[in-house]
Amino acid sequence: MNLTLKIWRQKDAKSQGKFEEYKVQNISPDSSFLEMLDILNNDLIMSGKEPIAFDHDCREGICGMCSLHINGHAHGPDSEITTCQLHMRKFKDGDTITIEPWRSAAFPVIKDLVVDRSAYDKILQAGGFISVNTGGVPDANAIPIPKADADESMDAAACIGCGACAATCKNGSAMLFVAARVSSLAKLPQGKVEGARRAKAMVAKMDELGFGNCTNTGACEAECPKAIPSRTSPASTASSSTLSSRTKSRTLTQTTEPRFLGSVVYIDN
Amino acid sequence: MSNIFTSSIGKKLIMSISGCFLVLFLAFHMCMNLALVFSPEAYNAICEFLGANWYALVGTAILAAGVLVHFVYAFILTIQNRKARGNIRYAVTAKEEGVSWASKNMLVLGIIVILGLLVHLKDFWAQMQLVEILGHHTNSYGLTPTDGAGATLEVFGNPIYCVVYIVWLAALWFHLTHGVWSMLHTMGFNSKLWMKRVKCIANIVATLVVAGFMLVVVVCCLRANGIIG
Numbered sequence: 453m454n455l456t457l458k459i460w461r462q463k464d465a466k467s468q469g470k471f472e473e474y475k476v477q478n479i480s481p482d483s484s485f486l487e488m489l490d491i492l493n494n495d496l497i498m499s500g501k502e503p504i505a506f507d508h509d510c511r512e513g514i515c516g517m518c519s520l521h522i523n524g525h526a527h528g529p530d531s532e533i534t535t536c537q538l539h540m541r542k543f544k545d546g547d548t549i550t551i552e553p554w555r556s557a558a559f560p561v562i563k564d565l566v567v568d569r570s571a572y573d574k575i576l577q578a579g580g581f582i583s584v585n586t587g588g589v590p591d592a593n594a595i596p597i598p599k600a601d602a603d604e605s606m607d608a609a610a611c612i613g614c615g616a617c618a619a620t621c622k623n624g625s626a627m628l629f630v631a632a633r634v635s636s637l638a639k640l641p642q643g644k645v646e647g648a649r650r651a652k653a654m655v656a657k658m659d660e661l662g663f664g665n666c667t668n669t670g671a672c673e674a675e676c677p678k679a680i681p682s683r684t685s686p687a688s689t690a691s692s693s694t695l696s697s698r699t700k701s702r703t704l705t706q707t708t709e710p711r712f713l714g715s716v717v718y719i720d721n
Numbered sequence: 722m723s724n725i726f727t728s729s730i731g732k733k734l735i736m737s738i739s740g741c742f743l744v745l746f747l748a749f750h751m752c753m754n755l756a757l758v759f760s761p762e763a764y765n766a767i768c769e770f771l772g773a774n775w776y777a778l779v780g781t782a783i784l785a786a787g788v789l790v791h792f793v794y795a796f797i798l799t800i801q802n803r804k805a806r807g808n809i810r811y812a813v814t815a816k817e818e819g820v821s822w823a824s825k826n827m828l829v830l831g832i833i834v835i836l837g838l839l840v841h842l843k844d845f846w847a848q849m850q851l852v853e854i855l856g857h858h859t860n861s862y863g864l865t866p867t868d869g870a871g872a873t874l875e876v877f878g879n880p881i882y883c884v885v886y887i888v889w890l891a892a893l894w895f896h897l898t899h900g901v902w903s904m905l906h907t908m909g910f911n912s913k914l915w916m917k918r919v920k921c922i923a924n925i926v927a928t929l930v931v932a933g934f935m936l937v938v939v940v941c942c943l944r945a946n947g948i949i950g
Contacts, residue, residue: 458812471812524815531818550813557807620817622825623798624805625729655730664805665729665798667736668903669824674817681913 453479453540456548457492459504462561465568469561471550481541485528486511486518488540505564511536513677516612519619520565521552526616526675534614534677554619558626558662569615571661572629576613579653580633582643601639608636610678617672623664628672630654632680732794737907739791740900744926746784747893751933758940761870768869773853781850792835799828823899830896837889844876845869877938878945886938890931897927 454477462469476492483491486508493503509517518535522528528538543549551565559567609632617628634651637643643650673682725731753771757764771777823830852859852866864871876882901923905911910919943949 469809521811521813524811524813525817529815552811552813555807555809555811557805559807622806623802624807625802627729655728659727659729662805663729664802665732667733667798667802667824667827668899668906669820671817671820671825674819681916 453481453543453545455479455488455543455546458548458550459565460552460561461504461564462553463563465560465562469564479540481539483540484511484536485520485522485538485540486536505562505566507566508536513537514612516614519554519567519569519615521554521619523550526554526620527614527677531674532677532679534612537677554615556615556618556624556663558618558624559615567615569613571663572613572615572626574661575626575630575654575657576633578657579646579650580637581650582637582646584642595641597640605636605639608632608639608680611636611680612678614677616675616677618663620671620675621664621666622669622671623667624662625666625672626658626661626663627666628676628680628682630658732798733907735794736791736798737904739787739794740904741908742787743791744897744901744904744930746787747897747930748926751930754937755933757870757873757937764870765868768849769867771850772867773850777850778854788835788838792831795828795831821899823895824903827896827899830892833889833892834896837886837892840885840889844882845872848872873937873941874945877941880942880946883938883942887935890934890938893934894927894931897930898923901926 454475457474457476458471459474460469461472474492474496476488476495479488479491486506489504489506496503507517507519509515511518513534513536516534518527520527520535522535522538527533527535528542530538530542553559553561553565554567554569556567558571559569562568611629611632613629615629618624618626621627634647634654637650638647668682670682673680725734753767754764756767848860848862848864849866849869849872858865860866860872862872862875864875877886902919903923905919905922906916910916940949
C-alpha cells in the first residue's frame, strides 16, 4: 500500500505546531498502524530527519498508552480497539490519512502526537483507590459479591485511561473516565464504603483540571476502545453507580483480566 | 469539594431539573391549546381563568425563572466546554456512531427556541396577560385580552407566521428528542434496560408535544383563511 500521511508536528509544548505531509510506500495491509509509523520513522531517521514522536507501549490494547486521532476518530476508524490494534487493511491503497494528537485543554501537546495525560492520574490520586490496611491476602470468597455487581465492576474496570473519551467529547469532558473508575470500585463491597467521598473528590479534581461538563452526547461511548457505556451516569456516580454489563462480547475476554486490581487493595479480615 | 451550582455534575442536574420543569409546562400548555381545536369557547374560558390573577402571575414568574435558569446555565456550560476543548480544533472530524445531531447542537436549537419564544410572547403574552396587568381592556388586535381564540386567528391568518411557528416547533422537537432522555438519564434512569426506554419515551414525548402544538397552528391557519369552519 502507498499512503499519504498528514501528521501534526510540534517541536515542544511551547512551539506552534503544523501539519506535515509524508509518503509511505509498500506498506503491508497486515501491518499495524503503529508499525506503519515505525517504518516511516525508520525512513526519517535514515534520511537524518527528526522522527515523529507518538505514545505506545504494550501494543496489545491494554496499557492505555497509545492515542492518536486518525481521520476524525479517536483510535482510528475501527470500533472497540486501540490505535495499536488498528491494522492497515482498514485503509485503502492511495488513501490520505490525517493523524492528530488528542485535542483537549487538559491534555496539552508535549511533542508531535504525544500529549500530557497526567490529568487522569491526578483524578485517580484524588480518590480512585480504596483505603484499607494491607495484610495477608484474604480468601477469594470471603466476601460474597453478587455476580451482576462483579460483572458491572469488571466492565467498568476495563477502562485503560487512554483519554479517548475526553479527546472525543465536544465538551472536553472526562466524565466517562471518572464514572468508570468510580463505578468499578463502588460496585464492590470493599469500595462501596468510600463511594460518595471518592466520587465527590474525583469529580472536584476533574472540574479543577479544566475538563468540560458532560451533556450526554454519548460520543465518548462510541469512541471508547473498551466500549464502556455512557450510561455510567455521572449523576449516579455520586451515590452508587449503575454500570451494567456490556452487550458487546468482543472485549469480554479483556475485561475479565484482573487489571482493575491495580487500584484495589485487599481488605485484611 | 464541589457544590451543586459549580460542579459539573451539579450543573448537569440543574439543567436536568429546569428542563424537566419546562417539559412539564410544555405538556400542560399543549393540552390547553388542544381545547382550541375542539371549541374556541372552551379555550377562551381557559384564557379567562389563566388571566392576570395572582395564581397565574406567580406561575408565570416561576416559569420565567425556570427558563432563565436553563438559559443562563446553558451559556455557562457552553462557554466552559468550549474552553475545555482547547484552542486548536481537530482538522478532521467524523460522526461518532449512534450520536444524535441534536445532542451536539443543543445550544443552537435552544437559541432558536428562545427566539421563537420572543416572537410568541410578542404575539400572545403581550396581547393577553400583559394587557390585563396594565389594566387595559383591548389589545392591539382590537380584541379583549381574554379572547385567546380571536388572537390565534389574527396571528395564524398570516401564513408567514405559521411557517415561523412550525420552524420554531421543529427546533423544539430536536431539542426535546435529546433533552428528555438526557434529563431522565441524569436523574438516574440509566440502567441497561432503562436507557432504551428513556430514549423511546423522549421520542414519544417530543413528538406528542410538538405534534399537538403544530396541529393547533395548522387548524388556526386553515380557520383564519376560511378553509375549514
